[in-house]
Amino acid sequence: MYYSKSGKEDLSEGWGEKKLLADIQKQSGRYDLKAVEINSPFSDFGTSYLNKEKVMYASAKDTGVIIKRKHSWNDKSFLKLYTADVTVDGGLQNPALLKGEVNTRYHQSTPAITKDGKTMFFTRNNYIEGKLGVDKNGTTFLKIYVAENVNGEWKNVKELGYPLNGDGFSSAHPALSPDETELYFVSDRNNKFGNSDLYKVSLKKGGFIGNDITRLDDEINTLGRETYPFMDASGILYFSSDGHPGLGGLDVFAAIKDESGKYHVVNVGDGVNTNSDDFAYTFKDDIKKGYVSSNRSGNDDIYGFTENKPIDFNFNIKPLVFGTLRYTTGEPIEGIVVEVYNAKNEKINTVYSDKEGKYSADLLPFTDYKLAYKKAGLTEKEQIAPPFKPAEKREYSFDFINEMEVIVNNEKVAIHEGDDLTDKLKLNPIYFDYNGYKIRESSKTELDKIVEVMKVRPVISIKINSHTDSRGKDDFNMKLSQNRAKSTMDYIVSHGIEKERVSAEGFGETRLINKCSNGVKCSEAEHQKNRRSEFIIQLNKK
Missing domain, CATH: 2.115.10.20 (Glycosyl hydrolase domain; family 43)
Structure with missing residues (x-):
């Protein structure tokens, strides 16, 4: 009834x-x-x-x-x-x-x-x-x-x-x-x-x-x-x-x-x-x-x-993470290493993408995870995976590019050892407080672009070169550029890049790129060209 x-x-x-x-x-x-x-x-x-x-x-x-x-x-x-x-x-x-x-x-x-x-x-x-x-x-x-x-x-x-x-x-x-x-x-x-x-x-x-x-x-x-x-x-x-x-x-x-x-x-x-x-x-x-x-x-x-043995529900009760890994051309990538980390950042499992670019891994519910995707010659990716529900299936699929390429304005740009990322990424100038070395808020967005490039390309290190124009005393400009180079390096390291991958040097006014040396009358625009930061690509030995 x-x-x-x-x-x-x-x-x-x-x-x-x-x-x-x-x-x-x-x-x-x-x-x-x-x-x-x-x-x-x-x-x-x-x-x-x-x-x-x-x-x-x-x-x-x-x-x-x-x-x-x-x-x-x-x-x-x-x-x-x-x-x-x-x-x-x-x-x-x-x-x-x-x-x-x-x-x-x-x-x-x-x-x-x-x-x-x-x-x-x-x-x-x-x-x-x-x-x-x-x-x-x-x-x-x-x-x-x-x-x-x-x-x-x-x-x-x-x-x-x-x-x-x-x-x-x-x-x-x-x-x-x-x-x-x-x-x-x-x-x-x-x-x-x-x-x-x-x-x-x-x-x-x-x-x-x-x-x-x-x-x-x-x-x-x-x-x-x-x-x-x-x-x-x-x-x-x-x-x-x-x-x-x-x-x-x-x-x-x-x-x-x-x-x-x-x-x-x-x-x-x-x-x-x-x-x-x-x-x-x-x-x-x-x-x-x-x-x-x-x-x-x-x-x-x-x-x-x-x-002595788990209960049998006739289906997999463990959460499943899966996905397809491809080049930006759409071609599947075989052999990408997918590392699974727990909340303590301990690696607990490793799986690989197959010929179709597919991967999957069983997880535990109610647990925080991080997934790291790696293959030599390709950019790396990380995916934070919030807790899964029992039997939940969740997809994380990605496209990968060559680690010696960057995407700028939706176009691939090749990079090489010795290139300046300022030019390759079309960065705006890195500004500091007047006669100081504190990085302005407006420039942190530009430095974040450097950080993102380096995070997914562990093969790349950079050398930061800081330059001033010729105005002011030579020794003051040298010290100022050194402090600015160090502030820039500290910012990049503090945002997750290993210290060993970043070096810095200040050159003051010793490497002017135009005629505007001491005593030469120049416009503000001409002096500005000398006030610059360079981020020179260096390749790590494998």
């Missing part, structure tokens, strides 16, 4: 027991799993990494409450947050009550901590000024709160505002996107069936949320319960559900969008999933270890796991 009224596709059609088992079997055998040491006779669940050495989790061990996992939004369980140390093999030990103002006499659980460890989002009963908030029917709802880490203690606890939280519905179980620009959570708002769905909202620094709350697509949300979201560093969204086909109770599922923006959802397989409730999945991609909570033993416990 729901699907007929809403006009939405019933995604359960064609599940069938045979297909269900085959799909789950495809993902099975991927985990080694065992219970952790800190489990108590009471409820322990909802693990989240605080850093590489510590996790945070919820437990009822100090209050002696065994929670029956029915996911009641009116659950008045007395859970508190604890930390535990991560052992080398992924176990947990040395539990300790969380320091600060987060724990109250009521219910706290499911923390999500920012990468810098300064901000935590967590679930709590509607707790107002030391009292448990209830509506007119006596119902206590769950809300999401935010706290700050102040010298190792969690303080300044605040309730997130409307529309994320409200007094007529519950919101719980926060999770952060890898780039921390979105907060995922669970809510029973607008749910006529009384079950919970997954939502997301934009997130700003300092724990401030936007007003753009969005219910996730129907590939994710079903008529059943969707809960406990978590997103790993590669952008895979994990969640628990009893509405998707599974082994029984709550199962853990993984979802990611394809290039068209549609979610693909798969059961993560056995080991993690059983015929009991399995939930609160968390995972660190770099070490392939994580934790999941389950009541398979009859009580909520935490299990550590190692992932």
Whole structure:
């Protein structure tokens, strides 16, 4: 009836027991799993990494409450947050009550901590000024709160505002996107069936949320319960559900969008999933270890796991950068080296263009990259690549010219060793303050043209020659030209050119190019020809 009224596709059609088992079997055998040491006779669940050495989790061990996992939004369980140390093999030990103002006499659980460890989002009963908030029917709802880490203690606890939280519905179980620009959570708002769905909202620094709350697509949300979201560093969204086909109770599922923006959802397989409730999945991609909570033993416990092979979505979930590299004539270029650098400027991959000039490289999502394109005899190029979304495909294609050519006024101009780039690039004069050596703003645009030529042509170095006219004392003019040459060199080096590729010399009035020497009457235009900067091309030895 729901699907007929809403006009939405019933995604359960064609599940069938045979297909269900085959799909789950495809993902099975991927985990080694065992219970952790800190489990108590009471409820322990909802693990989240605080850093590489510590996790945070919820437990009822100090209050002696065994929670029956029915996911009641009116659950008045007395859970508190604890930390535990991560052992080398992924176990947990040395539990300790969380320091600060987060724990109250009521219910706290499911923390999500920012990468810098300064901000935590967590679930709590509607707790107002030391009292448990209830509506007119006596119902206590769950809300999401935010706290700050102040010298190792969690303080300044605040309730997130409307529309994320409200007094007529519950919101719980926060999770952060890898780039921390979105907060995922669970809510029973607008749910006529009384079950919970997954939502997301934009997130700003300092724990401030936007007003753009969005219910996730129907590939994710079903008529059943969707809960406990978590997103790993590669952008895979994990969640628990009893509405998707599974082994029984709550199962853990993984979802990611394809290039068209549609979610693909798969059961993560056995080991993690059983015929009991399995939930609160968390995972660190770099070490392939994580934790999941389950009541398979009859009580909520935490299990550590190692992932032996990645989940299979039947398509490449890694972002792809690609393109075609050609000469300006349109002819493809084979053998251009494409170097991939991370945000630390570390080279992490190298690929080459093929006979058709095409190249491609797999990347990681939510990561800054720089691409460098190089081949002997050609100009070099760099491309800053802002973070990719999972499964995103992005094209960077370029045309290349010979490194001993420049484009001036849309025409190719050949350059050679010994040429003056002032003439080749048709630069305007480089002006300085009167009788000084500070470069004027109007001349910086001209020097930037020199910088751009050199950046993509590492084979080229330049020698800067600075000249004055004959007016003024000879020794003053010599010193002035030397200072101007050095100022010009410093500007070029400060804009990204290696110091070894730039030299400078001042000649004062010793190299006049016309008759206007001392005592010779000349026009201002004639004197101007002697006040010049030269940028002489020198080729580096290979």
